[in-house]
Amino acid sequence: MALSVDDVQRAAHLARIEITAAEAFDVQNKLEGVFRLIERMRAVDTTGIVPMSHAQDVMLPLREDHMSESDPHKRDLYQRNAPAVEDGLYLVPKVIE
Amino acid sequence: MKWEVVVGIETHTQLSTASKIFSSASTAFGAVPNSHASAVDIALPGxxxxxxxGAVERAIRFGLAVGGTINRRSVFARKNYFYPDLPKGYQISQYEIPVVQGGSIAIVSPTRGAFRVALTRAHLEEDAGKSLHEAFDSPGGLGRGMTGIDFNRAGTPLLEIVSEPDLRSSEEAVAYAKTLHSLVKWIGICDGNMQEGSFRCDANVSVRLAGDAKLGTRCEIKNLNSFRFMQQAIEFEVRRQIELIEDGGTMVQETRLYDPDRNETRSMRSKEDAQDYRYFPDPDLPPLVIDGTWIEQVRAEMPELPESMAHRFVGDYGVPITDAVQLTASREIARYFESTVQAPVGVHLSGKTAANWILGEITARLNRDGIEIEQAPVRPHEFAQLLARFQDNTIAGSIAKAVLDRMWNSEIGGEADAIIAAKGLRQISDSGAIEKLVDDVLAANPAIVAEYQAGKAKAFNSLVGKAMAATKGKANPAQVNAILKRKLAG
Structure with a gap:
């Protein structure tokens, strides 16, 4: 599968990763290396093998529906990391006009 | 040209768990901002x-209620997009293998009658936080021109229920949404509070020429937080699409927002990139495995479902199916009805009469007072006593309504028998007394009698009215009719 520089730029934009035009060619090369690897793996006969959605064959552990986190002081602790807060809200640059 | 409307509905149902889907923070609505946002909900590293x-159990309950397939193995996936109220940069949802697939919901269409709306799927996911755009423009305030984020809602469990495009009008869309709304409340998986956002619908709307097999290009309408808005938004959107196409335009697939103040839908800001969520299985979460034992446990705890209860009401109590459907709109109404007809009042109460009175008189009073049936001041066993007196002809219908009003206001202890006795409301069924009454009416109204005999049939009703009025409604109307007819003929 061929990957264009436009594909690379689009994927970078979707992931909010800034890459320059020069870097894009380098990234394109590396990703094409990944695709070549995938091509080689596709040659393996997987007939009758159920696809795995997870690297480990384990079951998802579940927790009982108990509310056990209600420490109001935690909020202040967490918000110490935030660049800006007001009235208990995290402030971010305006997202709509 | 004859246009056909095609609608499918996606519903975000907030599941009624105490804690969030992936953290043990509270899901309670209306708390102080960010006081219910744990380290998981705000996506701290690590x-x-x-x-x-509890969220999975509710999803199973839904799957069983709609006759869908509960997938023994389902997979959580990351839906990637950037928005400040989504702190991880992705929403945990289900994509290729949802917890529930298929199933259907029986609705009654105002035009096509009863039919089943097929469901595509129902999947578990987490809700995002809330962006507050308005509050931070105060002069001198820290956050001038900023958006405030409250993560209390982030991580609230949602079951997204997707219907097939089986609906053919705004009315059918509303009928579906209302039926689904009462079902999720009935099986206790959602509180159904639409003001608080517990039940949120998006509508996929398209039009095509009648007879076309291919679906038209659709628009997704968001922000339908009431049934009325849903109907208005779809009607607007259908008109817009038909006009656009008839004027030679081309439909663009897009997301539109309904503005109830202007009663219109408008395009949400178009994004430069088409939506590309780059879903992939979440490596943090191995597959969700649901075994048969668990499904059977949940099945055993399921309440009787509204559809089967409605059919039982038809079979057991002789209620017409349309009434039975209305009586099973909520478990509370159904319980009120069944408690009424089963109350030990000495006579076998007619289910049809009880249904009529509950859907008519009781419902009208509940609407007037803005209360729910569980708060009705007249309880089922008291109401049953009133119906028994109506049924055994102790009182006529009009009097029974007046007695119901007195019971509603808790006059004389709110008991039907006590009120009938104290107010002397017992129906006059003594034929001698009614003969005399009719004679008096005939003697006092020779003009009306003459009209009747001249062929004016309506005059008869006028004479019945006079007789009823003379006894303040207490005369047995059937007897008055019969005796009057006989005397006029003779």
């Missing part, structure tokens, strides 16, 4: 999600 069993 945290791991642990799935809430």
């Amino acid at each position: 945290v791991l999600p642990v799935l809430n069993k």
